[in-house]
């Protein structure tokens with residue numbers, strides 16, 4: 001394992017500890033419930049409540065459900081950090097960190113396109129700068145481009161100004177390429193503390209973590225990755241995978257069709273993070289396709305990465 005790999009391992013373990021109480025995090029939900037599938041568990045709970053009150057089943061089922069979802073939405077309004085979506089909606093979000101690159105990211109995009117699945121890509125600024133056409137493809141194929149810092153530091157170890165520079169430098173590259181400014185941030189290594197949450201939250205950004213970690217960066221087999229998803233997945237889970245970084249990511253590519261087929265067979269709807277959490281992925285002044293991308297500041301893709 002490389003030094004970088006060991007660091008990732010250590011800090012990921014810290015992140016797992018930090019996110020261990022994520023089930024208690026209030027989560028906002030969509031008010032429109034028509035197109036959303038709900039869990040059998042909630043439905044049965046709702047049925048019990050209905051029977052106890054001896055009220056018409058269909059009406060009370062939906063009323064109870066909507067009340068629960070509305071309560072979630074209310075509780076979530078002032079939250080900054082998120083680990084999952086609603087446990088009441090049969091949804092799952094695939095997320096890919098550390099890209100884009102011109103190898104694994106392209107293979108992942110091919111699979112997502114073939115399977116008609118939309119995902120969220122948390123991109124590193126240095127990589128986005130090197131592979132602008134791949135970044136552009138992510139956006140053009142309907143996926144969400146989000147921010148994973150400029151060069152993958154531990155944000156909690158930086159002063160606030162340094163944190164903001166990491167975020168804004170990456171956002172500037174993304175804006176130059178796709179014309180949109182990301183609002184969703186995934187701190188490298190899942191680093192989190194109150195200071196970071198406050199400083200980022202005050203700027204209008206949201207911190208997006210995960211509740212299923214495939215550990216795909218660490219020499220996993222495709223079978224092991226799928227097994228982790230099967231073991232740890234819950235309704236509303238956010239799954240962490242990577243689209244660049246090391247040869248290990250080939251296993252991510254190999255596992256992805258099987259993960260998609262498994263989730264689809266289980267009845268999950270694939271959503272992007274903004275849809276799952278009912279929040280904007282981009283700032284209002286960077287609406288889709290409103291501004292022509294400016295490419296002149298972007299270096300050619302032939303330049304090799306000095307990271308990963």
Ligand SMILES: [Zn+2]
Pocket residue numbers: 097098148152188189
């Ligand atoms: Zn990362």
